[in-house]
Amino acid sequence: MTDSVEFESSMMSVPDKTLLGLYWTMLRIRKVQLKIAEHYHEDEMHTPVHLCIGQEAIAAGVCANLRTEDYVFSNHRGHGHYLAKGGDLNALIAELHNKEKGCSRGRGGSMHLIDTSVGLLGSSSIVGGGVPIATGAALGAVLRKSDQVSVAFLGDAATEEGIVFESISFAVLKQLPVIFVCENNFYAVYTPLNKRQSHDDIYRHFEGLSIPCFRVDGNNVLETYSIAQEAIERARSGDGPSFLECRTYRMTDHHGGESGVEVGYRTQAEVDHWSAKCPVECYERFLIEKRVLSFEDVKVVGDQIDSEIESAFEYARSSPLPDGDGVLRYVMAE
Amino acid sequence: MTDSVEFESSMMSVPDKTLLGLYWTMLRIRKVQLKIAEHYHEDEMHTPVHLCIGQEAIAAGVCANLRTEDYVFSNHRGHGHYLAKGGDLNALIAELHNKEKGCSRGRGGSMHLIDTSVGLLGSSSIVGGGVPIATGAALGAVLRKSDQVSVAFLGDAATEEGIVFESISFAVLKQLPVIFVCENNFYAVYTPLNKRQSHDDIYRHFEGLSIPCFRVDGNNVLETYSIAQEAIERARSGDGPSFLECRTYRMTDHHGGESGVEVGYRTQAEVDHWSAKCPVECYERFLIEKRVLSFEDVKVVGDQIDSEIESAFEYARSSPLPDGDGVLRYVMAE
Amino acid sequence: MDWSKNLIEEYELNSGIDIANETRKVSYTVAVREALDYALAEDESIFVMGQGVDDPSGMFGITLDLDKKYGSHRVFDTPLSENALTGIAIGASLTGMRPVYMHNRPDFLLMAMDQIVNHASKWSYMFGGHISVPIVIHATVGRGWGGAAQHTQTLQGLFMHVPGLHLVMPSTPFDAKGLILSAIADNNPTIIIEHRWLYRQSGHVPEGPYAIPFGRGVVRRIGKDVTIVAISYMVVEAMQAAEELSAEGINVEIIDPRTLKPLDEEIILQSVQKTGRLIIADTGWKTGGVGAEIAAMVAEKGFEYLKAPVKRVASLDIPTPACYVLEDRFYAGKANIVSCCKEILSVNTY
Amino acid sequence: MDWSKNLIEEYELNSGIDIANETRKVSYTVAVREALDYALAEDESIFVMGQGVDDPSGMFGITLDLDKKYGSHRVFDTPLSENALTGIAIGASLTGMRPVYMHNRPDFLLMAMDQIVNHASKWSYMFGGHISVPIVIHATVGRGWGGAAQHTQTLQGLFMHVPGLHLVMPSTPFDAKGLILSAIADNNPTIIIEHRWLYRQSGHVPEGPYAIPFGRGVVRRIGKDVTIVAISYMVVEAMQAAEELSAEGINVEIIDPRTLKPLDEEIILQSVQKTGRLIIADTGWKTGGVGAEIAAMVAEKGFEYLKAPVKRVASLDIPTPACYVLEDRFYAGKANIVSCCKEILSVNTY
Ligand SMILES: Cc1ncc(C[n+]2csc(CCOP(=O)(O)OP(=O)(O)O)c2C)c(N)n1
């Protein structure tokens, strides 16, 4: 890995509108995360938050290729996936505040996000647990003869769960339209990848199953976008699943808004190394250089997002908690 | 796959004693299986038997490289592994007859064989279930600083279980002295491999984990012996695990002594094709050609084995059933 | 599902303790197969998957040739990846499909506990009811011929404990057909555990479709001296015990709850109110099993009815032994029920 | 193991209801860590593995720096492959090792049910006692802060049902240390489920090693009006409820079984014989849980002692909700115990 992000080679075929859309999505995810981090210590969000600061390019780059009716399944670190797929911001922040208007009616919290109206059919906080479910959604699409595709977001540690191997193996067997997007941030909680896996080229693990596998610079939104685009097109046209290992880094701790350096499992130097590759800042610089974006734009977009977030927090804070008497509701569907 | 078995190239370095030992082991396994098949319909063995006729070369070839204190873990199709590792024949036949003198005191039956005195520490009838246990025995060996190695026998279908992927991944991470011996007979009960896996080169599945993987002609006892030998030597000298895909065929049905052609899931032509590659007959012919074995020897050895088997059946039949009052014994160890 | 709502309403109108004037007799396996056949024909969203469902044995006959009738995309074999395939069924169900995942032993469900318990049972609640998981997981209990510890487990005792699941254990061909149709139509994850020994039974089964509502037990035999709540195959053993006991003038009432989740507590309590005595006969292990829950429920809600200690007839709390001499001890049956009844009746009312 | 046999004999000699003249007070986490520390020091065959056991948080502190003391071959982190790693622990144990596999939530044990239930619990029996599986599986229950459905399950209700396992739930620092040492020394697979909220407790803990025998409950509070069998963290809630009730002149007896498998039935039956009334307070779901088994056991064996319906205090039969308003309803505690006691005492003896 080099020390900066190289966008040039992936930019060519991408229209300006998409270039800007990717920026907006990433910036919005980043700003939402930062705002959550800012307020988390106030203890108004009773939920274990796993922020995705540093990993925004993956959610943005992948989901920009998806249609509303395509499926996404997320994990414990799901805010970015939720927003990139078009999930409602108010409902997200309300969910973090444990409110009835939350996307899961306050039953799920930060790790269990859903927005069925945009194809996000749930998020599992069991590592690897959502992967077969995403695979099954792809099977559903095939059986219903629709051309929807399904995306499973998973962490590097999820690839250690046999269920992920099983899911990929079945997806290949049936040539299902599912894309496995592994966000390799090199850690599971405080455990580095090299204590858990024999090498860090996760994309290689599954090559033997005859699934197209790619290593992607997950901090490069354009590279992610274009490799995901090809995978999604293959899936949609019946050419089966793909596996993407997107290498990245989480800038905050496993849980909450601190950096985690003080805990002692990673060094400041490592964090600094990855800071220099910040997916949002590098891309912003690149767009400005290429004159796709002006300093003026940056400010306007930033302000717009800020005020949207501000009002989402207001919405969440002022909205009611669930009624305790409803505790038994929703266990069983009608 | 060719239609005959080619031994010449693997023979060179193998001493005559070993050549004969392999023959004896295979013939003995074969004859035991045939005798079980012959008597099974008499309903004196109340246990679901899964015979390994056609697959004898794998157990024989692998186990000939093992020391008594090395470990082996078997599965539902375990008679061959048990005998090749040196398990007591009387105790096997008694177990099939549900007798107290059986190797598992009548509690286990055909699918649960054990002989701790020769390192066979158990057999699981949950497909894939014994594989992590074999891996753990290798971990035990390392932690105790012994140079024992551990072998997991598994079927082709077992590789579909995520637990096998997980086990291999951990074995590589810790460089454990374990050899995964997959007997690919192309079927799981009545389901052919191509309905379950995307391609039939099972050894490729795990290459991405950086474990040495080999495709072996599992009907060729010399090839199996020599590839296993290298793998076992690597393991013993601290160079980690290996995965062997031994391609073979079971000549009898999934369960019991019939061929299964009448059931309709496989053709007579397919069975005939593999009959021509019978691991025992081809090897016998080869040894005779090479004058390692005479027709006279064949007869003598065969008769010896026959009478040994005969007396094992007598032993089993005349030995007592467990006492019903002992039913609660052995749930918990002291 | 509309078709099933209609079926259930129809059933409500027509059903008594049994379908008295029904004369068509078929085997349990035929009944199960008919249910699957009807469902597959009725609703494009239904599909059947499982190890061997399309093989020449047709999963003991219950799926025989359904693949030929409905195509290999709707009735298909699976790899041995029970946990992932359960998740795959869940995922398909979230997109509007109604998968039926079949297993030839409940033992293999232990590999799928993560997807069953951590996922299927929780998905609706965890997401505030925005979505549901209409899957059916079907497994057939094995018994005998030295099947041993890993191929004979019943496991309803585990699933009984898990909120968010239905748990169904039909004991007759009639119930099998009607409950499977209900399960497929239901919008929640449902575990159906059948017993291989029931596959030998035949009984009255209407040719057309019908659905039996969950949470509605039946009185299999009317009596006044002791209530026996019998689960699955134990209904057969209990009926035989009842015959034997009636010769001695003891009249047992047999309740078959048919579904354990939801459980028809009312029918049990009413019976105990009448008899004052309760035996629960289950195919599973005793400790912490279905019998424990039913005993506890009655000790809570029907305590004043009880005239004698509750009794549980169940398997021994050990792994299943292979040898038949030991199997005979391991499994409870008619004889245990008979002696339990006598014991419970020997207690003086106070 | 010899060292533990000695420890248990010593304990037998010295123990009363509590160690009265013991003055050293430490936290629950320190007590757990001391047990592991002692075991690792004593016996080369013991090793500790689990996700994060050697990380800077040291699994809530209970394994903190043990890797530094004993080396990374004896205290090591694991990949997220819970099922295989359970099997790996089993395999190592078959060769003479004594693995302790630690999990920061019981929820993850659902991924390992195959190896726990199909393998560990059966290996000894299935092979006629020729071999045994001395492994310890340790998991800490999470609660609160919106941990939600997949990170707060207790699951003892499932393990209660499985023959061939020990099931241990220590409620005090003293018990934690002594029971962990027993578990490690025992030659059978043992599940230890601790509760995160107990980690806040401190209590008397002898500095040296001691082992508490399995199957021996303790009376945590002597009373005469109602027996409360309280499990794990519910002991704390029950003790508080008892305080409150005693102000109103109600005297409850609190029994802590400490191990659920084996269960000290005698201590429960003796107490119910005295009080005539039984409440079981458990941290898990109500239906089919630990409370069901204990209620059923008493309805079988102590029926004549009972003067009122049995009551179960437990979590609601739903997945755990995230929101604290709903969490408050979901979890049972002191208030439920108090009201249950009053209710049970309002029943007229007959
Ligand atoms: C099956 C399972 N085991 C353990 C955990 C505890 N846990 C929660 S998040 C996490 C780390 C996951 O790492 P990774 O998959 O790489 O995702 P990341 O947090 O890095 O985004 C762990 C171990 C879990 N949730 N599920």
Ligand SMILES: Cc1ncc(C[n+]2csc(CCOP(=O)(O)OP(=O)(O)O)c2C)c(N)n1
């Ligand atoms: C987990 C699990 N699923 C299903 C079964 C049922 N079953 C028993 S043997 C068998 C076939 C196994 O095939 P393979 O591993 O290739 O071994 P083979 O029988 O061909 O030797 C199956 C599916 C089982 N025992 N365990």
Ligand SMILES: [Mg+2]
């Ligand atoms: Mg990670």
Ligand SMILES: [Mg+2]
């Ligand atoms: Mg096979």
